[in-house]
Amino acid sequence: MDRNELAAFLRSRRERITPADVGLPAGTRRRTPGLRRDEVAQLTFISTEYYTRLEQGRAPRPSREVLAGLARALRLSDAERDHLHHLAGAPPGPPPGPSREVRQSILDLLQRLPQAAAIVTSALLEVIAWNDLAAALMEDFSAVPRRDRNLVRRVFLGPHPGGRRLFGVSDADEFASTSTRRLRATAARYPDDPELTELVAELRAGSEEFARLWDSHDVAGQHPMRKSFQHPLVGLVTVNCDVLDITDRDQQVVIYTADPGSPSEEALRLLSVIGTQRMTPTR
Template sequence: MSLSWYQRYLATGWALRQAGCMSVDATDVAVAAGPTGPGGAADVTVRQGATGGGGGAAPRAGDAIRRAELAAFLRSRRERITPEQVGLPRGSRRRTPGLRREEVAHLGAVGVTWYTWLEQGRDIHVSPQVLDAVARALLLDRAERSHLFALAGAIDPLPGKECTGVPLALRQILHQLAPFPAVVQNSRFDILAYNSTYGQLMCDLDALPEEDRNCMWLAFTHPGWRATLADREATVRTMTAKFRASMAEHVAEPAWKALVTRLTEASPEFREIWAQHEVERPASALKVFRHPKVGLLQLTGTNLWTGPNPGPKVLAYTPVDDVSRERLEQLEKLAFGQE
């Protein structure tokens, strides 16, 4: 009987270790003969060790610590999930707290071996697709998912994960700021939440599909939004420069690349500005809006960060004079159909 690809792989690794060419927990053999798909050959590579004659680069001291932290994190998440939570029978002989490793692998449609190696802290590289499957199987929330990808040294492939929800408490703060316009944005200029006044400041945001609620997209493509910007040319240049500066930390992320592609295809103006590679950091500034119903508004924009790092933020606009304050009050009444 011929050996399976996995048996041949194990035999090869054993022989190389005996020859002193490999460390015990790392090999120079990329799993090239196994199954494809999540957890298959295309998704997991066992990396070359630093000892013996393999010739590989020595691992950094922090890598082993990071792998151990990842292993402990996965075990803790697995052990907190009951079989009933994921539709599995408990059985009468279950001694493992929470789920078994093979159950997690089954739920995520990944290889049992690969998941086991992750929990053992092996020196392996796992694709973002496998990590995504593991995150779903372990019912990770947004913070836990981010932690998983950070420990694995991988980029989350799913768009819109920088901030997927706005807490009720923050929404209440936005509401209380009215008639001052206020909005929660992430660093990609996605509009995540807003109060009634902001919702009518430049266009009727409620009437837009969710995928179009992005300030960059609206500033370059929405006629109503563009018409309210008193100094539109300078505004879009500044926005593009801030967007490029923020994107430096997200250049490989699909959501950022997709937005640039969408803007490039839709707006010649964006293509021209983007090609100039200008950058600018976020800052508060005077904003002038020309609203079709209430008139000219002079507002000061203030950024309030919602976390320890620049990313999701509350952007609030306050009037610089009494006339602008009165017109904001009129705008709030318009938002509720009172005028």
């Protein structure tokens, strides 16, 4: 345990967070640029005296529970969380659940692909980032609750408007099988994640198909290189499907592109103009 480095690191992380960042009132008589020590202690569920001793380099080694509380209270990134554990002499274990934090460079990349529909999925198959063309082709993800952005839940439990399973994609049945295998592998990496446990229980209870696939214990699967979407406005859109792994976040970037000069390219071009609006005639 490197007490001095740990103390300096905690001070630096505390001073960069404002009360508003963690839902606390700022007040008018605040001397510190960030949170106060007692506020961090309150958020971590430890005594102010103990936290003060940590910042002064006088405290005994904190437990893993305290370290986890500090990581949450100080809004640490995955790299900062690992660094905190190493400074405390307690090498980090596996993360409690899949990361939903998308790097800014990846978010920027999505917006630099104006002729491609692109999404980012977490290890739970939740769509956690997307560009405008993906929203127009698949669904306006910003308009649905977070739970409904999960593609595994969507393919097995719906909704299926107009009989269109998973946005009317041609390989919905194949995706159901592949996504179950991916989820089975994810469960092995994050055995203690309550959100994953709840998702699997919901799917097993609501879908006989999922229960059958889950009980097969298969974990390998191939990504389709080509698929078609049956879109309600522009009709059939056939695209190439490329998947890029973001290994440090356990995420994937999925990019859909149409062949140059094809009717599907024209359809995507039209969707980029239409966006997510629904051109329904008015009476």
